[in-house]
Amino acid sequence: MATSVPTSSRRKTGRRSPLASVALLLIGLLATGGAYAAFTTSASASTPASEQAQVSEGKKLFEANCATCHGLGAVGTAGVAPSLVGVGPAAVDFQVGTGRMPMAASGPQAEQKPTQFTNTQIAALAAYVGSLAPGPAIPSADSLKGGNVSTGAELFRVNCAMCHNVAGAGGALTEGKYAPPLTGVTAKHVYEAMVTGPQNMPVFNNLNITPKDKAAIVAYLQYLDSHPSPGGLDLGNLGPVSEGLFVWIFALGAIVVVTIWLTAKPN
Amino acid sequence: MPVGTAVVLPDSEQIQNPGFPPYRPRVSDLDPKKARSNERRIALLFAASMVGSVFAIVAYIVFPINANDPGSIRLNNLFLGLGIALSLLGIGIAAVHWSKALMEGHDLSEERHMTRGSEATRASAAEVFHLGNKESGFTRRKLVRNTLIASLALWPLPGIIIFRDLGPADQDANDVLRHTMWKAGTRLTKDPNGVPIKASDVTLGSVFHVIPEGLDDREDALEQKAKAAVLLMRLKPEDLHVSKGRENWNYHGIVAYSKICTHVGCPVALYEQQTHHLLCPCHQSQFDITHEAEVIFGPAKRPLPQLPITVDSEGYLVARSDFHEPVGPSFWERDHT
Ligand code: FES
Numbered sequence: 001m002a003t004s005v006p007t008s009s010r011r012k013t014g015r016r017s018p019l020a021s022v023a024l025l026l027i028g029l030l031a032t033g034g035a036y037a038a039f040t041t042s043a044s045a046s047t048p049a050s051e052q053a054q055v056s057e058g059k060k061l062f063e064a065n066c067a068t069c070h071g072l073g074a075v076g077t078a079g080v081a082p083s084l085v086g087v088g089p090a091a092v093d094f095q096v097g098t099g100r101m102p103m104a105a106s107g108p109q110a111e112q113k114p115t116q117f118t119n120t121q122i123a124a125l126a127a128y129v130g131s132l133a134p135g136p137a138i139p140s141a142d143s144l145k146g147g148n149v150s151t152g153a154e155l156f157r158v159n160c161a162m163c164h165n166v167a168g169a170g171g172a173l174t175e176g177k178y179a180p181p182l183t184g185v186t187a188k189h190v191y192e193a194m195v196t197g198p199q200n201m202p203v204f205n206n207l208n209i210t211p212k213d214k215a216a217i218v219a220y221l222q223y224l225d226s227h228p229s230p231g232g233l234d235l236g237n238l239g240p241v242s243e244g245l246f247v248w249i250f251a252l253g254a255i256v257v258v259t260i261w262l263t264a265k266p267n
Numbered sequence: 268m269p270v271g272t273a274v275v276l277p278d279s280e281q282i283q284n285p286g287f288p289p290y291r292p293r294v295s296d297l298d299p300k301k302a303r304s305n306e307r308r309i310a311l312l313f314a315a316s317m318v319g320s321v322f323a324i325v326a327y328i329v330f331p332i333n334a335n336d337p338g339s340i341r342l343n344n345l346f347l348g349l350g351i352a353l354s355l356l357g358i359g360i361a362a363v364h365w366s367k368a369l370m371e372g373h374d375l376s377e378e379r380h381m382t383r384g385s386e387a388t389r390a391s392a393a394e395v396f397h398l399g400n401k402e403s404g405f406t407r408r409k410l411v412r413n414t415l416i417a418s419l420a421l422w423p424l425p426g427i428i429i430f431r432d433l434g435p436a437d438q439d440a441n442d443v444l445r446h447t448m449w450k451a452g453t454r455l456t457k458d459p460n461g462v463p464i465k466a467s468d469v470t471l472g473s474v475f476h477v478i479p480e481g482l483d484d485r486e487d488a489l490e491q492k493a494k495a496a497v498l499l500m501r502l503k504p505e506d507l508h509v510s511k512g513r514e515n516w517n518y519h520g521i522v523a524y525s526k527i528c529t530h531v532g533c534p535v536a537l538y539e540q541q542t543h544h545l546l547c548p549c550h551q552s553q554f555d556i557t558h559e560a561e562v563i564f565g566p567a568k569r570p571l572p573q574l575p576i577t578v579d580s581e582g583y584l585v586a587r588s589d590f591h592e593p594v595g596p597s598f599w600e601r602d603h604t
Contacts, residue, residue: 158458158476162536162548173539174546174553174564197472200539202500207468208457208475230337232345266293266367 058128088135089126094192096122108176136195144187152220167237187218287374305368309361316357323350441600445593447495454480455584463583472540475499496526506557516575523574527595530567
C-alpha cells in the first residue's frame with residue numbers, strides 16, 4: 001500500500017524512486033571501475049614520501065620472502081602459488097598476520113602458526129601488494145566496533161555456521177581441509193577473512209554482508225569468546241561427535257563397572 | 268554304523284553336572300563384628316539417600332532459575348541432579364550391598380517350568396472359552412458380533428484422517444513436492460534480510476545464501492523456504508562445464524543451485540571456493556559445481572537441481588523459471604508425473 005510506512009529495510013519494487021537506482025548505479029560504478037581508475041592514476045602523484053618508503057620496504061621484504069613462490073611482482077607461479085595482484089592489503093594482513101604465510105610446507109591447507117614478521121613489516125608488505133592493484137583494504141579499528149550481537153548471530157548462522165560450527169568451533173571440509181575454529185581470532189582478522197576469502201573460504205564482499213553486518217558478526221564472535229557455555233562443560237562444542245564419544249566411554253564404562261560389582265562374589 | 272562326525276562318548280565318560288562349588292563363608296558369616304559393621308554401612312547408605320532427597324528439595328529452592336541468567340539453570344540442574352542421584356543411588360547401592368553381604372548367601376538353582384500345560388489345564392481353558400461363548404452368545408448372536416467387528420474396524424479411521432490432514436489439504440501432495448516458490452522473474456534475495464541481489468554484487472569466489480523475493484510475506488514461509496533455499500556462487504565462466512540445454516541457466520559464471528541435499532534433505536552449503544566442491548555436512552556427499560553439481564562422493568544419488576537465472580532490466584538476478592525437477596530427497600511418485 002502506498003500509504004503504509006515502510007518498516008523494514010528491504011528494497012522492494014515500486015517503492016524505490018527512480019533516483020535511487022541511479023544513485024545505486026553510481027555507487028556500483030564508483031566502487032569498481034571508478035575506484036580502480038582513481039587509485040591507479042593518482043597513486044604515484046599524491047602518495048606521501050613515507051608511504052612510498054613503506055611500499056619499497058615492502059617490495060624488498062616480498063622479494064626476499066615471498067617471491068620464490070608468488071613470483072617477482074607477485075604475478076604468481078602456475079601450479080605453485082596464486083598471483084597476488086589485486087588481492088589487496090587485507091589479504092596480506094590476514095595471511096601474514098595469522099602466520100599462515102609464508103607456508104611451512106605445502107599441504108591441503110596453510111596452517112595458522114606464530115607470525116614471522118613484525119607489525120611494521122606486515123604493514124609494509126601489505127602496502128606493497130596494495131600498490132600493485134587495488135583490493136580490499138585493512139579495516140579501520142572503528143569499523144569493527146559497535147555491532148549488534150543478535151543480528152550478528154543470525155547472519156553467522158546463515159552464512160558461516162555450516163562450516164565454522166554455530167559456536168565457532170570449526171569443522172572438517174573435504175580431503176584434509178578444514179574450517180578453523182574462530183575462538184580468539186582478532187576482530188580485524190575475522191573481517192579480513194570475510195572480505196578476502198582466504199584459501200577455500202568463499203568471499204563475502206561488502207554488498208553481500210555490509211560492513212555494518214560484518215561488525216555484527218565480529219560482535220557475535222566476541223560475545224561467544226566472553227560468554228563461556230552456560231551449560232558447563234562444552235566438550236569442544238563439536239556436537240554429537242564429542243558428546244557421543246563421552247557417553248560411549250564414561251556411561252558405558254560406568255555400566256560395565258556396576259555389572260562387574262553386581263556379579264562379583266562377596267568376600 | 269554311525270555315519271556323522273558327531274563324537275559320542277560312552278556313558279562312563281559323559282560329563283556330569285558338577286553342581287555348585289562348595290559354599291565359601293563370607294567374613295560377615297564368620298565374624299559378628301564384621302556383620303554389624305556391614306549393617307551400619309548399609310544403614311549409612313540409606314541415610315545418604317535421605318540426605319540426597321532433602322538436599323534436592325533444598326537445592327531447588329536455594330538455586331532458583333533466573334530467566335535472565337542462563338548460568339542459573341546450570342546451577343539449579345546441577346544441584347537438583349546431584350541430590351536426586353544421591354537419593355536413588357543410596358537406595359540402590361545399599362540394597363545390593365545388603366543382599367551381597369548379609370542376606371542368605373548360598374547358591375541355588377531354579378528349575379525351568381514346563382511350557383505346555385497339563386491336559387487338565389488345557390481342557391479347563393477350552394471349557395472357559397466355551398462357557399464364555401455360550402453366556403455371551405458371541406457366535407449365536409451374529410448381528411451383535413458383526414457390528415462389534417465393524418465398529419472395531421472403524422475406530423482407527425479418525426486417527427488416519429487426522430494424520431492425513433498434516434499434509435496439504437486442498438492440493439495434491441505430489442504436486443506440492445514437485446514445485447517451489449520460484450517463478451519466471453522472481454528476484455533472488457539475501458537470506459535472512461530479503462535484499463535483492465544484483466549480478467554485479469556477486470564477485471568471483473562469492474557465495475550468497477538466497478531466498479525467493481517475498482518469502483517472508485507468506486504465511487507458510489518456513490515450508491516454502493525448506494524447498495526454495497538456493498546457494499548462489501560465481502565461478503569463472505570457463506570453469507563451468509555446461510550441458511546442452513542449460514547454456515543460459517547461468518549468468519556470466521553466476522550459478523544457483525538448490526541447497527536441499529538430494530540424499531535426505533540437509534542444507535548443503537559448505538562451498539570450497541578453490542575446488543568448487545560443495546559438501547553436505549550430514550553424510551558428506553560432495554557435489555562438483557563445475558560439473559553441474561554432480562555427485563562425486565557420498566550417499567546422494569542425484570545432482571543438486573539447478574535454478575536457471577538471468578538478470579532483469581534493473582540488473583537484479585531473477586529466476587528464469589522454477590527448478591526443472593523436484594528438489595531434495597526422492598519420494599515415491601518422483602519419477603512418474
Ligand atoms: S543429507 Fe546430504 S549427504 Fe545425507
